[in-house]
Amino acid sequence: MTPSPVKILYIDDEENNLLAFKASFRRLYEIYTAKSAEEGLKILENLPVEVIIADQKMPGITGVEFFKSIAYSYPDPIRILLTGYTDIAALADAINHGDIYRYITKPWNDLELHNSIKNAYDAYRSKIDLRNKIKELEKTNDELNRFIYSISHELRAPLVSVIGIVNLVKMEGLYHSSGEYWELIESCSNKLDYYIQKTLQYYKNNKVETIHTEVNFQKLVDDIIALYAYNHKDTQFKVNINQPHKFIGDSFRIEVILGNLISNAIKYQKNNETEKMVEISISVSHSVAEISIADNGLGILNEHLEKIFTQFFKSKNNKGSGLGLFIVKEALNKINGKISVSSNIDYGTTFKITIPNAC
Structure with missing residues (x-):
């Protein structure tokens, strides 16, 4: 099947330029011409144009101004500016705002303009193909x-x-x-x-979209401990919640973060430890909640500390899926939180978290 010719809109207030352009390229492209920006806009409203060529110096509106005016309504067509004089400020402004693909001086060279149109169409197709692939993905x-x-x-x-x-x-x-x-x-x-x-x-x-609600850290921690410590009666908990200020945040993601870290602290205790301990400390201010979750469990090797937040990373002592800490990091990213970890294989692991207060 023969591909459809490239549809070009050329806007210029000089009739001779429009005729010359048609004479040079009518066999190569599907050409539409307009003597003013208003005529050009009417064509755009009715035809799927792929490349727009506009003269810079037109009465009432410049080519750069026209391109800017249609940037939102018609973002896909590739723009080429023709200029018969050197206006560096206007060209720099147009390029910086992404309004033109390139500019060509008048009188144009047919070969240069032809190559520019071909490259512009390739850029147009790449833009459309990329958008379609993104939609498919x-x-x-x-x-x-x-x-x-x-x-x-x-x-x-x-x-x-x-x-x-x-x-x-x-x-x-x-x-x-x-x-x-x-x-x-x-x-x-x-x-x-x-x-x-x-x-x-x-x-x-x-x-799930971020939804801000009031968070009661004492109740949240108590519920999480009751859920995950049910089969670990030999684990002791030291909980210190200092919440003198209201905290507003994403309760779903905060629960996910605390749930994963507390369950890990319970799960990765040493089998021969006689005093299994998990310490949870939370301090809430007007601006942040500072959280510390420490255990005296198995600990993490130093060479693994940078990898523990990686998806599916599992050390020899890891009994889980390798997803828990990855989910913690992803959830913190969603709410602009931060996390750090320190660990010693003899003394256990401590996670420190900072979560902004949206109050």
Whole structure:
């Protein structure tokens, strides 16, 4: 199939220039001409033009001013400016504002103008192709996220049933009646539930809009501890919440951040530690909330400290998915928060977080 010729709009108040342009390029391009900016605008309203050529010196409006006036309404056509005199200030202004692709002096050289039009059309096609590819990627990404979210929910329903059955078996004293089978079922179910929850957190963190509400850190921390420490009765908690000021923030993402860090502090304790300890300190001011979460657990090797926020990074001691700290960092980025970490394999790990107060 023969490709359609490039559609060009040429605006010039000099009739001779319009005729000369048509005579030179009518066999190469689909040409539309206008004697004024008003005529040119009417053509743009009715035709999908790909390249616009305008003379700089026209009565009432210059070529640069015309290009600026249509930049918002018609951003796609590539602009070429013809100028019969050197107005460096006007050209610099036009180029700096992205209004022209290039300028050509009059009288033009046919070969130079022809090459400029070809290059301009290539730039136009690249712009359109890039936009289409971005739309396709956004559509694909959105569909993938929705698929992941849907599948995660569908998986969670039967999984909760399995975990419920295991709990019933425990209540009836039959947990150890079949060797290690019930323990294996529980372990696999909990691990799968953990992966599903992290997947949902990742999805929601990317998709949910930031909504500012009042945050009660004492209640939030108590709820998180009750949730994650249920099966870790031997872990002690030292909680110090100093919130004399109202804190307004993204409660969903703050809960995700604290939930991941506190659950990690519980999970990565040393098996032989007789005094497992997690210390949580939060101080709220008019401007920020400063949070510290420390444990006396396994600790992190120095060479791993720069990698722990990387997606799917897992050290030898990592029992999770490699997503938790990545989600923490992504959530903090969404709310302009900051995080730092210090760790020693003998004494444990401390995370320090700063979250702006939107109050």
